[in-house]
Amino acid sequence: MFTVTGFGIHYAQHKRNENKSVRYSMDDWDRKMMQRDKQLTGTPRGQADGPIAPEEFKVNSVWEVHHSFRNDFL
Secondary structure (H helix, E strand, O other): OHHHHHHHHHHHHHHHOOOOOOOOOOOHHHHHHHHHHHHHHOOOOOOOOOOOOOHHHHOOOOOOOOOOOHHHHO
């Protein structure tokens, strides 16, 4: 039973990571590169080898816009 469960967990993690091994102990650099890869390819584990970024990369940003309540009262 433990073998079947272990294999099932390994299989699910492997499929979730696009058939690549699971990444452990990621630092800030790895997270930033995964964010960049997600912007370029649409998946955090996908990688692009083109020297020029696609056109949609210019307008999709990771910056989140926060609405300020202060501007509503001024």
